[in-house]
Amino acid sequence: MPEAEVIPIDGRSQSDPRRCRATTKDGKRCKRNSIGASGFCRTHGGREETRAEATEKARRQTARARVEDSPSDPRERIRSFMERRLAGNYEIDDFGFDEELYRDVLMPLARALYQDYFRVKTIGIDRIPAEGPALLVGNHSGTIPLDAVMMQHAVASEHPGHRVIRNMAADLVWKSPFISSLARKSGNAVACDEDAHELLRRGELVGVFPEGFKGVGKGWKNRYRLQRFGRGGFIEVALRSRVPIIPVAIVGAEETYPMIADLKPLAKALGFPYFPITPTFPLLGPLGLIPLPSKWIIEFGEPIAMDDYPEDAADDAMLIFDLTDSIRDTIQQMLLRNLGLRKGTFG
C-alpha cells in the first residue's frame, strides 16, 4: 500500500467530540457545542436524530455486525454470502446502496487496480471528517470515469472511518442497462438537487464532478485543464445544506485512456456524449479497453465551510458564480502542484 501523506489540520484529531466540527470562514474552529451525535452545532447543520435516521443507523449496525460475524475461512465466507444473496437476505438503503456488496465484493475488486496498477497515493485523507456530511468536488477525466471509483476506494480503504462516498451520476448512467444497476448498488445517486440534499441530510459524503461529460470526454490536448464547472449547482446544494466542500484533485486519470479524437457523428448515432479514439481503442479492439498504467495522486483539500454565509446566500447568483470559480481555481492549483510531484506519467 502506498504511503499516505497525512497533513494534520490544527490539532483537529485531538479536539473535543462535543464541539461542533465545522470550520468558520476565517479558518478557525467553530466554538459552539454539537447537537446530539451529529457533530455539528445548529448553525452548521446539526440536528437531533429523526425516526428514519434511527432506523437507518440500526440497519447499518446489523449490516456491519454481519460483516464482522462472517466466518474467517474465505471459502466458507463466499458460501454464506452466496446463500444469503440467493435467498434475498440482504439489505439496501432507500437509494439502493448495497453496503455489503460494496465492501465485500466491489471494493476488493477495485483494490488491484488501486494498489498495484495505478499505485494511487493520497494526500490529506484526514481532511475528510470522521462522520457527518461533506460535499467532495473533484475533477473528472479519462474517458471512462475510473476516477470516481478510485476516489471511493481511497476513502473506503485509507480513511480511518472507512467511509463510503456517494457519487452523483448523470442521466446517461441511469438509462444504461447493467451500468445503472451496478451504479445503484455501489452507492451512486441521481445527479439532481433532491438526491444531493437527501444524502447530505443523512450525513453522507457526497461526491460530485461538476465538469460532467465535458470532463471525462475532453481531448488529450486539454489534459489537466478544468472545464466549466456546470452551473454551480453543487455550490447551491452546499449552501442550502450548510455542509463543507472538500476540493479533490485527481492526477493520473487523464492518462488512462488518452483521447486523441472524438468521433462526434458516431457518438450522436449511438446516443453517447462522445465516442473516444485512443491510441489503443478501437485499434486493438477489446484490448483497447485496458487503461494505461499511469501513476495516480489523489489530494483531498482543506474543507471550505459553507455555513457562515447568510441564509439566502444560495439565491445570490453572483456569490455562487464567485464561489464556483474559486473552488475550480483551488482544484486547478492542486492539480498543477501534484503533477510536479510525479516523476513521470507512469513513474
Add this chain to the structure above:
Amino acid sequence: MTENATPEGRRILITGVSRFLGLRLAKRLEHDPGVAQIVGVDLEEPPVDIQGLEFVRADIRNPLVARVLEATKVDTIVHTNIASSPGRLGGRSQMKESNVIGTMQLLAAAQRATRVKKVVVKSSTAVYGSHPGEPSIIPESYSDRQADLSGYGKDCAEAETYVRDFGRRRPDVELSILRTQNVIGPTVHTSITEYLSLPVIPTALGFDPRMQFLHEEDAVEALYRALLMNSRGIFNIAGEGVVYLSKAIRMLERTQLPLLVPMASSAATLLRRFNLVDFPVDQLKLLVYGRVVDTRRAQAELGFEPRYTTEQALSDFRDHRAKDHAPEPSAHPTWERELFEYLRTKAESDRRTTDA
C-alpha cells in the same frame, strides 16, 4: 373520530365503495362513533354487508351525482374511484372516461354542495411516472414530467388537476390527495400482485428497479387518517424501506426471466392476451426504472406510520397468497376473500337457525 366531528357525527360519502379500498374504508368506519352516516356510491352493490351504509347505485360520471350529494347531506367525500386497470369497465377509453370525467363530475357537484367541508382523493404515485433521471426519493413537489405519462398515471395526473382546481374554488374545503404506492397484501388484487404471482417472472435485462410497497391495511389506515386529521395537501403513502425487484422475486421464491426491454412490452401484451396478467403496458417503465417516494410528509402531518415495511408487506403477501400460482379466474376478485368469509359465516348462522 374526534376532530372535525359535529355533534350529530359526520356524514361521509365514499365513491368506489364496492372496490377494494372503498369497501375496506367503509368497513373501518362502520362502528366509528364519530360517523353518523356512510353513503357508498358505486355501480355495483358492495359484496359484504356494512352496517349503516346507505348504498346508492350511481355512476359518478352522471351529473345526477350532485343530487346524491344534496339528498344525503354529506359533509365529507372520499374519492377512491380512480381505477388502475380497465377491469369490469371494458376498454382503456372507458377507464379513462370513468377516472377523469368521473372525478371532474364529482368535484363539480361537490363545488356546489355547501355542506361539504372535507374531500380526500385517492391518487397514485404513478403520477410521477418512472424515469431514469428522476430523484431517487421523490418528494410530493416533484411533478414536472407529466408530459410523458400515459395510462393510469396520466389519468391520476389529470384527475389531480381537477382536484386542485376544485381546491382553488372552494378554499374553505379541507382537501387532501393521497398518492399511494403499489398496494400489496393478502387480499388485494392489482396488476403488481398478479405480476408477482407468476411462477416465472419476466424482468428487464440489465435493470434491477427499486420497488416500494404499501400494505393493504396501511392503505386503508392512511385514508382513515386523512379523514381524521385536519390536514390539507398532497401526501405520498408508502411502506418504509425499498427492495430490489430481484430480491423481491427471491423472497417470493420465484424464478426471474430477464428479457430485453423491447421484448418486454410484447411479453406484457402476450400475458394480457392470454388473460394471465393484466399488466398495463404503460406501467412497464416501473419495472425498468422503479420508483421510490418520500413519505416524511404523511408521517409529520397525518401522523401516518405504516405498520408494515416494504419487506414485511411483501412477506405477508407471500405467506398468504403467493402459493396459488394460477391467477384467480374472476375478472374483479378484489373482495373475493371477504365475500367468501361472508358466505361462510352466513351459511353457519343459517345452519344454526335451522338447528334451533
